Amino acid sequence: MQKDNDILLLKGNEAIAHAAIRYGYDGFFGYPITPQSEILETLALLKPWETTGMVVLQSESEVASINMIYAGGGSGKCVLTSSSSVGVSLMQEVIPYMAICEVPGLIVSVQRGGPGLGTIQPSQSDYRQATCGGGNGDYHTIVLAPCSVQESCNMVGLAKELMMKWRTPVIILSDGSIGQMMEKCILPPYTPRRTDEEIRRQCPWATNGLGLKGRKPNVMTSLELDQALMEKRNRELQKKYARIQQEEVRAEHYHTEDAETLIVAFGSAARISMGAIDNLRQQGHKVGLLRPVTLWPFPEKEILELASRMKRIVVVELNEGQMLRDVQWASQFRCPIEFIGHSGGVIITPDEITRKISEMGKL
Amino acid sequence: MKTPSTLNTPNTPNNSEFSEYNLMDEKTIKSPQNIVYQKPRLMNDIPMHYCPGCGHSIVHKLVAEILDEMGIEEKTIGVCPVGCAVFAYRYLDIDWIEAAHGRAPACASALKRLWPEHLVFTYQGDGDLACIGTGETIQTLNRGENITVIFINNAIYGMTGGQMAPTTLMGMKTSTCPYGRQADLHGFPLKISDIAATLEGTCYVTRQAENTVGNIARAKKAIRQAFENSLQGRGSSLVEIVSTCSAGWKMTPVQSNQWLAENMLPYYPLGDLKNIKD
Numbered sequence: 049m050q051k052d053n054d055i056l057l058l059k060g061n062e063a064i065a066h067a068a069i070r071y072g073y074d075g076f077f078g079y080p081i082t083p084q085s086e087i088l089e090t091l092a093l094l095k096p097w098e099t100t101g102m103v104v105l106q107s108e109s110e111v112a113s114i115n116m117i118y119a120g121g122g123s124g125k126c127v128l129t130s131s132s133s134v135g136v137s138l139m140q141e142v143i144p145y146m147a148i149c150e151v152p153g154l155i156v157s158v159q160r161g162g163p164g165l166g167t168i169q170p171s172q173s174d175y176r177q178a179t180c181g182g183g184n185g186d187y188h189t190i191v192l193a194p195c196s197v198q199e200s201c202n203m204v205g206l207a208k209e210l211m212m213k214w215r216t217p218v219i220i221l222s223d224g225s226i227g228q229m230m231e232k233c234i235l236p237p238y239t240p241r242r243t244d245e246e247i248r249r250q251c252p253w254a255t256n257g258l259g260l261k262g263r264k265p266n267v268m269t270s271l272e273l274d275q276a277l278m279e280k281r282n283r284e285l286q287k288k289y290a291r292i293q294q295e296e297v298r299a300e301h302y303h304t305e306d307a308e309t310l311i312v313a314f315g316s317a318a319r320i321s322m323g324a325i326d327n328l329r330q331q332g333h334k335v336g337l338l339r340p341v342t343l344w345p346f347p348e349k350e351i352l353e354l355a356s357r358m359k360r361i362v363v364v365e366l367n368e369g370q371m372l373r374d375v376q377w378a379s380q381f382r383c384p385i386e387f388i389g390h391s392g393g394v395i396i397t398p399d400e401i402t403r404k405i406s407e408m409g410k411l
Numbered sequence: 412m413k414t415p416s417t418l419n420t421p422n423t424p425n426n427s428e429f430s431e432y433n434l435m436d437e438k439t440i441k442s443p444q445n446i447v448y449q450k451p452r453l454m455n456d457i458p459m460h461y462c463p464g465c466g467h468s469i470v471h472k473l474v475a476e477i478l479d480e481m482g483i484e485e486k487t488i489g490v491c492p493v494g495c496a497v498f499a500y501r502y503l504d505i506d507w508i509e510a511a512h513g514r515a516p517a518c519a520s521a522l523k524r525l526w527p528e529h530l531v532f533t534y535q536g537d538g539d540l541a542c543i544g545t546g547e548t549i550q551t552l553n554r555g556e557n558i559t560v561i562f563i564n565n566a567i568y569g570m571t572g573g574q575m576a577p578t579t580l581m582g583m584k585t586s587t588c589p590y591g592r593q594a595d596l597h598g599f600p601l602k603i604s605d606i607a608a609t610l611e612g613t614c615y616v617t618r619q620a621e622n623t624v625g626n627i628a629r630a631k632k633a634i635r636q637a638f639e640n641s642l643q644g645r646g647s648s649l650v651e652i653v654s655t656c657s658a659g660w661k662m663t664p665v666q667s668n669q670w671l672a673e674n675m676l677p678y679y680p681l682g683d684l685k686n687i688k689d
C-alpha cells in the first residue's frame with residue numbers, strides 16, 4: 049500500500065480510482081468504455097479488496113452497473129460506478145429509482161463526443177443528460193464538474209460527503225481530456241471504510257437486515273400505486289432539492305472583480321478559457337471567468353449578479369450550447385450573451401477563444 | 412397428527428364445559444404445544460393482492476418459514492422483481508430492495524459482494540428473469556455469485572394482464588398470442604433453468620412445483636438447500652418453481668392446478684438439473 053499523502057503523476061481517471069480507495073468507498077462496479085476504462089483498470093491493478101476491503105467488479109453492462117450501485121447504496125454502502133456517454137445513457141434506467149428512493153451513489157461520467165457512439169474524443173455534450181436528468185420523472189442529481197486531475201480526485205471525496213448527507217445520486221461530470229491528461233496529484237490520506245455498526249447507526253433507512261429484530265423492515269421501492277401518495281413523495285423530494293439549491297452551490301471566480309466581459313464555462317472548457325483570459329488581458333481586454341463547479345445546483349444567483357454588471361457574457365462549451373440555456377435563464381438577459389463552442393470531440397483552443405472575443409469588439 | 416384426546420390442555424379454566432364433547436376452548440387450541448400449523452412469524456397480517464389460486468403466495472410462505480427456521484432475518488436481503496411479486500416486501504417482514512424489471516440479479520450480485528456474510532436472494536417471475544433480465548440472470552449465475560434465485564415460472568406475464576412470456580407453452584393462448592403460441596411468429600418456450608445448469612457458476616439448479624402438498628414440501632426443501640448453499644458460498648443456486656397464474660390462464664384455482672400438471676410439467680419436468688454438494 050502507498051503512503052498517506054502520496055504525490056503522483058496521474059491521469060484524471062487514475063486519480064479517481066486512487067481517490068475512491070482512499071476516501072473509503074466500499075465498492076466499484078463498472079463496464080469498459082473509452083475514455084474512462086483506466087478507472088476500472090487502475091482499481092483492478094491496485095487490488096483494494098486485499099487492503100481496504102473495497103469490492104471491485106467488472107459488470108456485464110452499464111445497466112447492470114447502475115443497478116449494482118442502486119442496491120449497494122440502498123443497503124447503506126458507499127459505492128460508485130463510471131462510464132462514458134453511451135454507457136451513461138444506459139444508466140438512465142435506474143438513476144430515477146435512486147433519486148426517488150433517496151439512495152446515495154456516485155456516477156462518474158467521462159464524456160466523449162456524441163450523439164450515439166460518436167467519437168472517443170472529449171466533449172461536454174452530456175451536460176443536459178446530467179443536469180436535467182436523462183431518466184423519467186421529476187428528479188435531479190447533484191452534478192460536480194472537475195477541471196483538473198487534482199479536482200477529479202478531490203471531488204470523489206466531496207461526492208461521498210454530499211451523497212451521504214443528502215441521500216442522493218451524485219454525478220462527477222468529467223470528460224475525455226480531464227480523464228486522460230496527466231498532472232501532479234496529491235492523494236488524500238486513507239479514510240477507513242465504515243464498520244457494519246457505523247453503517248447501522250448512520251443509515252437507519254438502509255436495507256441490510258442489521259438490527260431488524262428491533263425495528264420495522266426497511267424497503268427500497270419507487271412503486272406507489274396511490275397517486276396522491278406518489279405526489280406526496282415527489283413534493284418531499286422537491287423540498288430536499290430546494291435545500292440543496294440553497295446550500296450546495298459552488299462556483300469559482302477568475303478575474304471577475306474588474307471584468308467587463310464574463311466567460312461562463314465549466315470543466316475542461318473553463319480550463320481552456322483561463323488561457324484565453326490571460327492572453328486577452330495582455331491585449332487590454334477586461335475578461336473574467338465564472339466556473340460553475342456544481343452544474344446542478346446551478347450558480348443562478350451569482351450569474352444574475354454578474355450579468356447585472358457585465359457588458360457581455362460569453363458561454364464557452366464543448367457542445368452546441370447546452371449550459372448556454374441555463375446561463376441565459378439565470379442572467380435574465382441583463383446583458384448580451386454570446387456562445388463559442390465545438391462539438392463531436394473537437395477541442396477548442398485558447399487562441400480561438402482569444403480571437404473570437406477580441407473580434408466581438410467593444411460594447 | 413394429534414387427536415383431541417391426546418392433546419395437552421393445561422391452564423384451561425373452564426375446560427370442564429367442553430370436556431363432555433371432548434372439545435377444546437380457543438386458548439387451548441392456540442397454546443404453543445397444540446399448534447400444528449400457523450402463519451409464519453415473518454409473514455405479516457395484511458390482505459394479499461394475489462388472485463385466489465396464485466402460486467406466488469405459497470412460495471412467499473415457504474420463504475418466510477425457511478428464514479424463520481434458519482433464524483437469519485437480521486442478515487438477509489431480499490430483492491423483489493417487477494411482476495406480480497413486486498409487492499413481496501409488503502408481506503414478508505425482512506429488508507427488501509425493489510429492483511427495476513429484470514435487474515434483480517445485478518442488484519443481488521452487488522449486495523452479496525458488499526455483504527458477504529448475508530443471505531441475498533432474488534424472487535423473480537419468468538418475464539422478469541427469462542426475458543428482459545436474461546442478460547443479468549445468465550451473467551450473475553455464470554459469475555457464480557453466492558446468491559439464490561427463486562424463479563416463479565407461470566408461463567405468462569401475470570402483472571400486466573396475461574401477455575405472452577418467454578416460457579409460454581406452444582399453442583397456449585395469451586392476450587398477445589390470442590391464437591396460441593406459434594413457432595414461426597413467437598419462437599419457442601425458453602427452458603432457462605436448463606441453460607443455467609450448464610453454467611460453471613451454478614452449484615444447484617432445480618425445478619419444483621407448488622400444485623400439490625407433496626410438491627410444496629419438496630419446493631421448501633429445495634429453497635432451504637439453496638439458501639444454505641448461498642450462506643456457505645458454494646456458488647449460485649436457482650430454484651425454478653412451476654406455478655399457477657389462475658387469472659392469466661383464465662381458470663379457477665382447481666383447474667389451474669390440473670392444467671399445470673397436465674401441460675406445464677411435461678414440458679418443464681421436475682427434479683434437480685444440477686446439484687453439486689461440495
Ligand SMILES: Cc1ncc(C[n+]2csc(CCOP(=O)(O)OP(=O)(O)O)c2C)c(N)n1
Pocket residue numbers: 492493494495496512535536537538539540563565567568569570571576656
Ligand atoms: C422496463 C419495464 N418494462 C415493462 C414493464 C411492465 N411490466 C410490469 S410486470 C411485467 C411482466 C411481469 O411478468 P413476470 O415476470 O412473468 O411476472 P408475473 O407477474 O407473471 O409473476 C411487465 C412487462 C415495466 N414495469 N418495466
Ligand code: SF4
Pocket residue numbers: 460461462464465466467495565569570655656657658659
Ligand atoms: S395475475 Fe397471476 S401471477 Fe398475478 S396475482 Fe393473479 S394469479 Fe398470481
Ligand SMILES: [Mg+2]
Pocket residue numbers: 494536537538563564565566567568569576
Ligand atoms: Mg410470469
